[in-house]
Amino acid sequence: MPEASSTPPGTLGSKILRRGRRTVLGMDPQKLIKNFFGANSSIAIIVLVLIMVFLLREGAGFLSTYHHELETYRKAGLEFCDIADTPLKQQQTMASSLRRALSIEMEPLVKTARERRDAAFLFKRAHDEKNSEGTAAFDASTLFTSEEKNQLKAELAALTPESTDLPATLQKLAAEFATKDREAKTKFKTIIEAEETFEEAAEPVAEILDELKTHATETKEAANEFHTLEAGRQQLLAAAASATGSEKADLLKEAELSKVEEPKYAERVETLLEKREDLVKALGDYVTAVEEAAKSLQSSSTHPEAAQLIASVEKAIPTHLADIQKASKDLTAWKWDEPVSFFRAVSSFAFGTGWITNSSWQDFYGVLPLLTGSLLISFVALFIATPISVTAAIYTNQFASEREKELIKPVIEFIQAIPSVVLGFIGIAVVGDLIKGFSQWEFLSWIPGFPIQERLNIFNAGFLLAFMAVPTMFSLSEDALNNVPRAYSEASDALGATKLQTVFRVIVPAAISGILSAILLGLGRVIGETMVVLLVAGNRIAIPDFSDGLGAIFQPAHTLTGIIAQELGEVSRGSSHWQALFMVGILLFVISLSVNWCARTIAKRFEHPKA
Amino acid sequence: MKHAITALIVSLLASASLQAQSTLRIRGSDTLGAKLIPSLAESFKKTGGKVSFDIAAEGSSTAFTNLASGTAEIGMSSRKVKADEKTLCRSKGIDLNEIELAWDMITVVANKNNPVADLSKKQIMQIFAGDITDWSEVGGTPGPISVYTRNTSSGTYKDFMTMAMKGREYGKNSQKMAGNEQIASEVGSNANGIGYIGYAYAGAKGVKIVSIGGSAPNPAAVKDYVLSRPVFLYTNGQPAGNVKAFVDFCLSPAGNAVIAKGGFVAVK
Numbered sequence: 001m002p003e004a005s006s007t008p009p010g011t012l013g014s015k016i017l018r019r020g021r022r023t024v025l026g027m028d029p030q031k032l033i034k035n036f037f038g039a040n041s042s043i044a045i046i047v048l049v050l051i052m053v054f055l056l057r058e059g060a061g062f063l064s065t066y067h068h069e070l071e072t073y074r075k076a077g078l079e080f081c082d083i084a085d086t087p088l089k090q091q092q093t094m095a096s097s098l099r100r101a102l103s104i105e106m107e108p109l110v111k112t113a114r115e116r117r118d119a120a121f122l123f124k125r126a127h128d129e130k131n132s133e134g135t136a137a138f139d140a141s142t143l144f145t146s147e148e149k150n151q152l153k154a155e156l157a158a159l160t161p162e163s164t165d166l167p168a169t170l171q172k173l174a175a176e177f178a179t180k181d182r183e184a185k186t187k188f189k190t191i192i193e194a195e196e197t198f199e200e201a202a203e204p205v206a207e208i209l210d211e212l213k214t215h216a217t218e219t220k221e222a223a224n225e226f227h228t229l230e231a232g233r234q235q236l237l238a239a240a241a242s243a244t245g246s247e248k249a250d251l252l253k254e255a256e257l258s259k260v261e262e263p264k265y266a267e268r269v270e271t272l273l274e275k276r277e278d279l280v281k282a283l284g285d286y287v288t289a290v291e292e293a294a295k296s297l298q299s300s301s302t303h304p305e306a307a308q309l310i311a312s313v314e315k316a317i318p319t320h321l322a323d324i325q326k327a328s329k330d331l332t333a334w335k336w337d338e339p340v341s342f343f344r345a346v347s348s349f350a351f352g353t354g355w356i357t358n359s360s361w362q363d364f365y366g367v368l369p370l371l372t373g374s375l376l377i378s379f380v381a382l383f384i385a386t387p388i389s390v391t392a393a394i395y396t397n398q399f400a401s402e403r404e405k406e407l408i409k410p411v412i413e414f415i416q417a418i419p420s421v422v423l424g425f426i427g428i429a430v431v432g433d434l435i436k437g438f439s440q441w442e443f444l445s446w447i448p449g450f451p452i453q454e455r456l457n458i459f460n461a462g463f464l465l466a467f468m469a470v471p472t473m474f475s476l477s478e479d480a481l482n483n484v485p486r487a488y489s490e491a492s493d494a495l496g497a498t499k500l501q502t503v504f505r506v507i508v509p510a511a512i513s514g515i516l517s518a519i520l521l522g523l524g525r526v527i528g529e530t531m532v533v534l535l536v537a538g539n540r541i542a543i544p545d546f547s548d549g550l551g552a553i554f555q556p557a558h559t560l561t562g563i564i565a566q567e568l569g570e571v572s573r574g575s576s577h578w579q580a581l582f583m584v585g586i587l588l589f590v591i592s593l594s595v596n597w598c599a600r601t602i603a604k605r606f607e608h609p610k611a
Numbered sequence: 612m613k614h615a616i617t618a619l620i621v622s623l624l625a626s627a628s629l630q631a632q633s634t635l636r637i638r639g640s641d642t643l644g645a646k647l648i649p650s651l652a653e654s655f656k657k658t659g660g661k662v663s664f665d666i667a668a669e670g671s672s673t674a675f676t677n678l679a680s681g682t683a684e685i686g687m688s689s690r691k692v693k694a695d696e697k698t699l700c701r702s703k704g705i706d707l708n709e710i711e712l713a714w715d716m717i718t719v720v721a722n723k724n725n726p727v728a729d730l731s732k733k734q735i736m737q738i739f740a741g742d743i744t745d746w747s748e749v750g751g752t753p754g755p756i757s758v759y760t761r762n763t764s765s766g767t768y769k770d771f772m773t774m775a776m777k778g779r780e781y782g783k784n785s786q787k788m789a790g791n792e793q794i795a796s797e798v799g800s801n802a803n804g805i806g807y808i809g810y811a812y813a814g815a816k817g818v819k820i821v822s823i824g825g826s827a828p829n830p831a832a833v834k835d836y837v838l839s840r841p842v843f844l845y846t847n848g849q850p851a852g853n854v855k856a857f858v859d860f861c862l863s864p865a866g867n868a869v870i871a872k873g874g875f876v877a878v879k
Contacts, residue, residue, distance in 0.1 A: 092737075092741075092742040093742075095742070096742060096743055096744050096745070096748065099743070099745075099747075099748040100744075100745050100747060100748060100753075103745075103747035103748065103753065104747075104753075107753075114726075114752075117726070118726040118752070121726060121728075122724065122726075125723070221694050221695070224695055224698075225694065225695070225698050228695070228698045228699065228702055229698065229701075229702065231702075232702040258701075258702075354783070356780060357763050358672065358763035358764070358768075358769065359780055360769075360772065360773070360778050361778070361780065433800070453755060453757060453801075453803065454757060454786070454801070455797075455800065455801070456786070456797070538786050539762070539786050539787040539788065540783075540784060540785065540786045540787070541783065541787070542783040542784060556786050558787075566762055566763075566764075566787070566789070567762070567763060567764065569669040569670060569672075569673045569676075569764055570669070570670050570672035570673050570676060570763065570764030571676065572675075572676045572679060572680075572696075572699055573676075573680065575699075
């Protein structure tokens with residue numbers, strides 16, 4: 001090796017170049033460089049650990065805060081009110097079914113009158129807005145005779161901007177409808193009376209409950225104020241203990257100012273307990289009244305749908321009354337100072353079915369509806385993305401020519417570059433209306449859930465997320481297929497298999513572990529996606545109604561990621577809501593970690609020796 | 612090389628002097644912050660105020676959390692401050708000062724082609740609380756009702772709950788949209804939709820106003836409408852300096868003209 005010209009031994013240059021095997025800074029330079037690269041890779045691990053620590057620190061206080069809130073919920077008497085209130089809510093569903101049954105029954109009698117009235121009003125609006133489509137529809141409608149049409153047009157033409165009354169024809173049609181409506185209602189008196197009895201029966205109970213609720217809310221506000229200010233006062237006292245002189249005096253004065261009395265729970269609850277007997281008696285009266293009303297409900301209706309609704313109400317009444325009886329017993333047995341177990345806080349977070357925040361009554365942090373939303377959207381996305389990405393990978397790797405490969409691979413991988421918010425925007429502006437339009441087609445009405453009601457729903461979000469997951473799953477599957485040793489395909493060829501047989505019986509099974517882990521990694525990607533689901537999933541915090549079977553995927557839902565994005569702006573640091581959101585974040589973190597861990601384990605277990 | 616360094620120093624000084632122009636950070640309600648406050652800010656700047664504005668409208672609740680943490684000078688809220696928010700600010704040493712800016716009318720809107728044009732207050736409560744689930748129950752064409760509300764950080768969400776629903780929670784089948792425009796667009800495209808928005812947004816395409824027990828929102832008679840509510844600006848203590856200049860402008864006749872044009876009703 002030629003000597004470099006100007007590096008005599010003993011200079012810095014020779015030291016750096018390791019001439020004469022000298023060391024730099026007491027260390028071998030090669031080792032130095034190795035340690036530098038090692039440090040960079042451990043930075044990633046350290047940052048991950050720091051993130052976990054931060055999440056745990058913020059969210060870990062949640063369970064004890066929520067436990068304290070549930071204790072206040074009990075001590076202030078809100079639980080007492082809810083015991084009576086919750087079963088009463090079922091009554092509303094039953095009354096609603098009765099109203100619907102009534103309108104179905106009345107439909108044949110009032111249909112024509114109502115349609116004429118509605119068409120005339122729509123025509124007036126079309127005329128006002130100079131909408132030619134609406135006017136054409138009116139001209140073509142068969143509901144009116146031509147004299148009526150001409151008269152209405154003449155009246156509308158004669159309208160001046162100052163006239164506040166409706167044209168005579170419209171008034172006549174509205175009156176016609178009102179008369180028909182009244183006539184029909186006299187025919188179905190029994191149903192109307194039953195529905196009215198329902199609503200009136202609940203009123204005495206509701207009155208008592210309203211009073212109790214106001215009282216309980218006042219206690220709760222006093223308890224919360226005490227809790228916040230007391231925490232601040234303790235901080236001031238602690239600071240005063242370590243301060244001196246005038247500062248100490250100032251801090252002590254501030255502490256005195258923020259002193260607030262803790263509400264006397266026993267006294268406050270007394271007012272509620274005094275009304276307990278009245279409440280139980282009112283519930284008993286309610287039960288009697290409903291039983292009376294139920295007797296007069298006959299399913300003598302002709303229309304099958306109405307008969308079904310009334311039958312369902314009749315079936316629901318005994319369960320409802322049993323719930324009310326149980327509520328009366330619970331009310332009598334309720335004790336304000338019974339301790340709330342810590343497990344209750346955990347289970348009402350993990351299995352609670354209501355996530356209600358910023359409520360004037362009580363906040364509940366139940367994560368189940370969000371979890372079901374996230375899981376449903378992820379599964380819909382996987383269901384759409386897996387066939388597309390895996391078959392594309394098999395084609396690209398095994399069957400495509402070089403030119404096709406050069407086209408397909410970059411294009412699919414380019415999809416990864418599309419920002420998620422752009423996809424969300426496309427979802428709102430285009431995909432939602434498209435899907436809703438498809439669902440209105442007659443020949444597709446056999447699909448469960450069609451015609452769909454909401455254009456922002458689980459399927460919409462799943463569809464877009466599938467689009468986002470395809471590049472990840474495609475690249476990883478393609479790598480897995482590439483890693484199958486050539487010896488396998490050569491051996492298969494030697495045994496006389498066709499190309500198709502080789503691909504589907506040898507190569508794909510050999511790569512199956514890689515493909516599975518690709519799918520799992522796609523799942524991990526999709527579960528954590530925020531922007532798309534926030535814009536497109538519909539934001540309804542409720543477990544979807546599975547009575548339609550698979551049609552549930554066309555309903556809106558909310559997700560774990562979406563709720564964090566939506567609510568983080570309004571929470572004050574350190575409040576229970578803040579901590580609840582961090583708990584949701586921890587849950588997401590755990591889900592992603594476990595999905596990724598599964599993927600790696602599967603990939604490792606089925607690794608074949610590198611030939 | 613010398614010229615490069617001089618140019619660098621000059622540009623740094625120039626940008627530093629630009630930063631010296633103060634920024635007014637305004638956080639809070641979407642009803643106010645989407646259109647009204649930005650137009651007030653524009654008009655204020657035209658009258659010569661040397662202030663730059665940083666406005667973010669994510670819901671009235673964010674006004675108080677930002678004021679409490681010191682990241683905003685003015686909070687805009689479409690509802691009154693809650694007791695626990697007052698306590699929070701007090702514990703962080705912030706003295707909340709409330710300024711009534713204007714009156715807003717919360718308008719209930721339905722799809723343009725919906726024959727229902729009037730609902731009683733009780734029916735509205737039952738629809739939004741989930742008791743009434745079908746349009747046929749209120750005299751419309753049979754079809755399930757799609758309820759659109761704001762989300763929990765919104766002041767309009769809270770006000771509607773208190774004023775129109777007697778404090779009852781929304782039904783669990785309601786969908787929580789991020790702002791007035793989204794509600795208007797969903798109701799406008801869904802024949803079975805119903806929702807509530809500020810009066811300033813009621814002219815959107817595809818929606819029509821539903822009168823409540825015969826009373827329709829009318830800017831000339833604000834206090835007669837059932838769902839009228841005042842909207843507020845909150846500051847830390849009495850306003851001073853740039854904050855005072857902006858607030859005085861909003862309450863001046865010039866500001867009132869902008870407020871009226873924005874679909875709100877100025878405080879007389």
